[in-house]
Structures are given as C-alpha cells and as structure tokens.
Amino acid sequence: MSPSVIVIGAGIVGCTVAHQLARSGAKVQVIETRQPGQGATRASAGILAPYIEGHESAALRSLGRRSLDLFDPFIAQLRADSGHDVIYRRNGTFELALDQADAERLRALSMALSADGVESRWVPPADFAKHEPLASPAALGALLIPTHGFVGVISITLAAAAAAQKFGAHFRTEIGAIRVFALPTGRAGVEAGGTSWEADHVVLAAGSWSSQIQVEGAEAVPVKPIRGQLIQLQADPGAMQRVIWGPTGYLVPWPDGAVLVGSTVEDVGFDENHTEEGVRRLRAAAVALVPSLAAAPMTNVRTGLRPRGPDDLPMLGRSAVVPGLIYATAHYRNGVMLTPLTVRLVADLVFDQGRDPALRELDPARHGRL
Ligand SMILES: Cc1cc2nc3c(=O)[nH]c(=O)nc-3n(C[C@H](O)[C@H](O)[C@H](O)COP(=O)(O)OP(=O)(O)OC[C@H]3O[C@@H](n4cnc5c(N)ncnc54)[C@H](O)[C@@H]3O)c2cc1C
Known part of the structure; x- marks a missing residue:
C-alpha cells in the first residue's frame, strides 16, 4: 500500500x-x-x-561530492516532470587570490585536490584574464574547479x-x-x-x-537562524562566465546578465530584514572581484535565515x-x-x-x- x-x-x-x-x-x-x-x-x-x-570539513566535502554526482539526473527529472526550465550550469568555479598568501594557499589546495582525484587547476593571472576579462586586474590567479556550478534556487x-x-x-x-x-x-x-x-x-x-x-x-x-543577505546586480548577459569566489564575497553570473552577490553571515535571530550596511558591504565585495560592477544597477535584495545546527x-x-x-x-x-x-x-x-x-x-x- x-x-x-x-x-x-x-x-x-x-x-x-x-x-x-x-x-x-x-x-x-x-x-x-x-x-x-x-x-x-x-x-x-x-x-x-x-x-x-x-575546505574545513571532510564530512561536508564527502556529502557534497555525493550530492554533486546526483545533480545531472536530478535536474533532468525535475525538468521533465515539471515542464519548467531550471537554471543549472556546471561550468566550474574560480576562487580568486588577491594576495600572495591566498595564492599560496590555493596552489597548495589544488595539489591536495588533485591527489584526492578531484579535477582542479591553478590558473595564472594572464590566463585568468582571458577567461574572465572583467575580473579584478589585481588577481594573482585563481583556482578553477571544473565540476562545480550553480542552480537557480x-x-x-x-x-x-x-x-x-x-x-x-x-x-x-x-x-x-x-x-x-x-x-x-x-x-x-x-x-x-x-x-x-x-x-x-x-x-x-x-x-x-x-x-x-x-x-x-x-x-x-x-x-539557529543565521541571516544571509544577497543583492542582485544587472550586468550584460555573458559578461562573466563562472562563479567567482573571493575573500569577502562571491558572484554568481546568470545567463540573462543578473549577477547574484553574496552574502552576509549574521546572528540576529529571526529578523528577515535587509540592512543598508549589508547592501553596502556586498556592493564593495562585488567591486573587489569585478570593478565594473560599481556601475551596475541593483535590481533586488533578498535575505534568508540559514538553519544552522x-x-x-x-x-x-x-x-x-x-x-x-x-x-x-x-x-x-x-x-x-x-x-x-x-x-x-x-x-x-x-x-x-x-x-x-x-x-x-x-x-x-x-x-x-x-
Ligand atoms: C544568502 C544565502 C545564500 C545561500 N547560498 C547557498 C549556496 O550558494 N549553496 C547552498 O547549497 N546553500 C546556500 N544557502 C543555504 C540554503 O539556502 C539553505 O540551506 C536552504 O535553503 C534550506 O532549505 P530548507 O528548505 O531546509 O529551509 P527554508 O528554505 O528556510 O524553508 C523552510 C520553510 O518552512 C516554512 N515554515 C516555517 N515554520 C513552519 C511551520 N510551523 N509550519 C509549516 N511551515 C513552516 C518556512 O516558511 C519556509 O518556507 C544560502 C542561504 C542564504 C540565506
């Protein structure tokens, strides 16, 4: 039954x-x-x-790895059953080094991941600029992990x-x-x-x-609720290709030119409002990764309470x-x-x-x- x-x-x-x-x-x-x-x-x-x-949790890495392997069929089934289009890209992430210490850490990480059978590649500054021409010229290189990606949640x-x-x-x-x-x-x-x-x-x-x-x-x-604020900027479609992750934030470039910029991590109880300070910090994080985003119009601000155990x-x-x-x-x-x-x-x-x-x-x- x-x-x-x-x-x-x-x-x-x-x-x-x-x-x-x-x-x-x-x-x-x-x-x-x-x-x-x-x-x-x-x-x-x-x-x-x-x-x-x-980075800091082997348990999370192995659960994430398993889940990532299930994503292709999961999305295919969802699209077929719903008839909806679902934003889903598996074109990798760039984790950016903006100082020497980050560059050394990410190079070492790339070697450790490769030894663990995870495809990853350290991309030096000149090559990185060819992939993401709008990214900060201050970047000392980036770690590319090709199996990563993003979805429209x-x-x-x-x-x-x-x-x-x-x-x-x-x-x-x-x-x-x-x-x-x-x-x-x-x-x-x-x-x-x-x-x-x-x-x-x-x-x-x-x-x-x-x-x-x-x-x-x-x-x-x-x-416990942990508030996260996220802003959405509008850039030209195709201006960026991949998720760019940096020391103070990250960018998610959607195919239509929307760029999600995240995120704050705040212990403020069940308050789902956004703040001027949060928006200001996110805009600054975006500009540190891609300077031309200083002029990009902001089209949305969202907040959510992450459930933390x-x-x-x-x-x-x-x-x-x-x-x-x-x-x-x-x-x-x-x-x-x-x-x-x-x-x-x-x-x-x-x-x-x-x-x-x-x-x-x-x-x-x-x-x-x-
Ligand atoms: C800014 C931000 C960025 C994030 N980025 C990422 C990311 O890049 N990748 C990633 O993997 N995760 C990310 N997360 C985390 C991810 O969004 C959460 O882990 C996930 O959404 C949790 O989903 P959930 O369905 O468990 O909870 P929720 O989405 O919080 O849903 C819980 C639902 O329960 C409902 N509810 C509450 N009380 C009751 C009740 N008494 N009876 C019935 N219904 C009730 C609520 O209204 C709500 O709709 C991010 C989160 C935030 C805030």
Missing part, C-alpha cells in the same frame, strides 16, 4: 522531497506557513561547490512544487504546523491550522523554524521519540548543494529500511533526545 506523508515546510528541501515521494507513489501533503520557496531558499545563491564550502523549488502537484501532492499554504505527536498505531500526527492530520510519515523540513515546532516527548531541534551538518533521520517522524533540517549554508542527496536519504527512510551509511553520520540523535 502506498504510504502517506506530511511534509512540514515548502523550502527547497520540503518541495523536492514532496516531489520525489509523490512520484514514487506516496500520498503527500505539504504544510507551509507562507508560500513555497520562502525561508532561506528565497535568498540562496545556489552555488554547488563542496570543495570550497567544505527559486526555479528549482517552484518546479519541484509544480511537479509534486502533478503527482497528486496537496499543498496547504498559510498554515503553520504547531505540534508533531506519536499515535499508538506507529503513525504520526500533526497539529496545524486548528486541526490535526495523521500520516505514516511526517517529514520536518521547516529550516530555521524547525525549533519552534513542538515534537511531543522530544527536545527542541537545536537549529551545532556541527554545521544536516540532521537527517528518523526520530527516536516519535517513530513516524523524519527530520530533514539544519542544512545551514549547503541546503541546495545537498538537496539531491537529502531527497535520496528521505526516500530511503520512507520506502526502504534507511540503511544508507550517511544516515548514521547525520542521525539527529547525535544532538540529544530527538
């Missing part, structure tokens, strides 16, 4: 999980306080770069929501989940919008807000307290990069025994009674 699933939260995690479970035959219902694609998702830069983000999320609905998923928006509880049958219940629903499985994918949903008998999920890794796995509950949260700075892997692990928990070794590493119980 096909399982029933309630997904709480319609960010990139909730929508893509809902799509995969619905296409695999589950009866899916999504509960979302606002509309799909809010939360951290709406501000996300969508960079797929485990060998930059995972809102386009993925809305495509997944549309595809999920084609497979029968039902979205209940403008309703917040308040409580999750165990039923004697082993199923789980969710209290939301003045009523209760029950299902074989409940997936808690409410990002930074996961801590506010009471799970009966369990501790509050230890996720105690060890910066997701909490993904079955609750030890409410058997029907699956946590899929705390993706912090890497929720987009880790999306295809997250979807696969949640599907493994719903349809199979949840034997994937990554689930041991990501077990929410490592952080307490969850």
Whole structure:
C-alpha cells in the first residue's frame, strides 16, 4: 500500500522531497506557513561547490561530492516532470587570490585536490584574464574547479512544487504546523491550522523554524537562524562566465546578465530584514572581484535565515521519540548543494529500511533526545 506523508515546510528541501515521494507513489501533503520557496531558499545563491564550502570539513566535502554526482539526473527529472526550465550550469568555479598568501594557499589546495582525484587547476593571472576579462586586474590567479556550478534556487523549488502537484501532492499554504505527536498505531500526527492530520510519515523540513515546532516527548531541534543577505546586480548577459569566489564575497553570473552577490553571515535571530550596511558591504565585495560592477544597477535584495545546527551538518533521520517522524533540517549554508542527496536519504527512510551509511553520520540523535 502506498504510504502517506506530511511534509512540514515548502523550502527547497520540503518541495523536492514532496516531489520525489509523490512520484514514487506516496500520498503527500505539504504544510507551509507562507508560500513555497520562502525561508532561506528565497535568498540562496545556489552555488554547488563542496570543495570550497567544505575546505574545513571532510564530512561536508564527502556529502557534497555525493550530492554533486546526483545533480545531472536530478535536474533532468525535475525538468521533465515539471515542464519548467531550471537554471543549472556546471561550468566550474574560480576562487580568486588577491594576495600572495591566498595564492599560496590555493596552489597548495589544488595539489591536495588533485591527489584526492578531484579535477582542479591553478590558473595564472594572464590566463585568468582571458577567461574572465572583467575580473579584478589585481588577481594573482585563481583556482578553477571544473565540476562545480550553480542552480537557480527559486526555479528549482517552484518546479519541484509544480511537479509534486502533478503527482497528486496537496499543498496547504498559510498554515503553520504547531505540534508533531506519536499515535499508538506507529503513525504520526500533526497539529496545524486548528486541526490535526495523521500520516505514516511526517517529514520536518521547516529550516530555521524547525525549533519552534513542538515534537511531543522530544527536545527542541537545536537549529539557529543565521541571516544571509544577497543583492542582485544587472550586468550584460555573458559578461562573466563562472562563479567567482573571493575573500569577502562571491558572484554568481546568470545567463540573462543578473549577477547574484553574496552574502552576509549574521546572528540576529529571526529578523528577515535587509540592512543598508549589508547592501553596502556586498556592493564593495562585488567591486573587489569585478570593478565594473560599481556601475551596475541593483535590481533586488533578498535575505534568508540559514538553519544552522551545532556541527554545521544536516540532521537527517528518523526520530527516536516519535517513530513516524523524519527530520530533514539544519542544512545551514549547503541546503541546495545537498538537496539531491537529502531527497535520496528521505526516500530511503520512507520506502526502504534507511540503511544508507550517511544516515548514521547525520542521525539527529547525535544532538540529544530527538
Ligand atoms: C544568502 C544565502 C545564500 C545561500 N547560498 C547557498 C549556496 O550558494 N549553496 C547552498 O547549497 N546553500 C546556500 N544557502 C543555504 C540554503 O539556502 C539553505 O540551506 C536552504 O535553503 C534550506 O532549505 P530548507 O528548505 O531546509 O529551509 P527554508 O528554505 O528556510 O524553508 C523552510 C520553510 O518552512 C516554512 N515554515 C516555517 N515554520 C513552519 C511551520 N510551523 N509550519 C509549516 N511551515 C513552516 C518556512 O516558511 C519556509 O518556507 C544560502 C542561504 C542564504 C540565506
């Protein structure tokens, strides 16, 4: 018999999980306080770069590597099921050296990555200027990692929501989940919008807000909101080719000439407003990487609250307290990069025994009674 699933939260995690479970035959219902694609998702830069983000974490690098390998088929399926176009480029990232210390660090990193079987190349200044003529002439070279790339995060999320609905998923928006509880049958219940629903499985994918949903008998999920601001500038289409990452920020060049500039990292609670200071810093970061962006019009400012757990890794796995509950949260700075892997692990928990070794590493119980 096909399982029933309630997904709480319609960010990139909730929508893509809902799509995969619905296409695999589950009866899916999504509960979302606002509309799909809010939360951290709406501000996300969508960079797929485990060998930059995972500089300091071997666990994150290996999860990111696995997820990156799943991206091509994941996007192909999403495009086919939704009929939506989804921005997706795998043309690599440039990590820029603007001083001698950075140049030495990145050269050493390139050698370490190559020794680990990861394609990477140190590009000296003259060659780099041919690839990205608008980039700062102060650059002392750049590390090219060709397997990296970027996606349009809102386009993925809305495509997944549309595809999920084609497979029968039902979205209940403008309703917040308040409580999750165990039923004697082993199923789980969710209290939301003045009523209760029950299902074989409940997936808690409410990002930074996961801590506010009471799970009966369990501790509050230890996720903390970390605000990120991102601005969007308009340049000429094709002016830049690849993601450019520097010491104070990064640029993501979309095919239509939009350039996303990120991002701030701020511990300010649940405040989703942007600030003048944040916008000023991001503009300065953009100009340090590509000086001509000083004159580029700003077309948008977005903020999002990244869900950060105690060890910066997701909490993904079955609750030890409410058997029907699956946590899929705390993706912090890497929720987009880790999306295809997250979807696969949640599907493994719903349809199979949840034997994937990554689930041991990501077990929410490592952080307490969850
Ligand atoms: C500026 C910025 C740049 C980023 N850049 C990157 C990047 O380049 N690469 C990368 O991999 N990641 C990046 N991230 C991180 C990534 O965006 C997040 O990890 C990811 O969006 C988390 O998705 P989520 O679905 O778990 O949470 P969210 O997107 O926050 O979604 C949670 C949803 O739950 C809903 N909700 C809240 N409470 C309830 C409730 N009680 N009941 C029902 N629904 C509820 C919210 O309204 C929201 O829609 C970035 C984040 C920011 C802010």
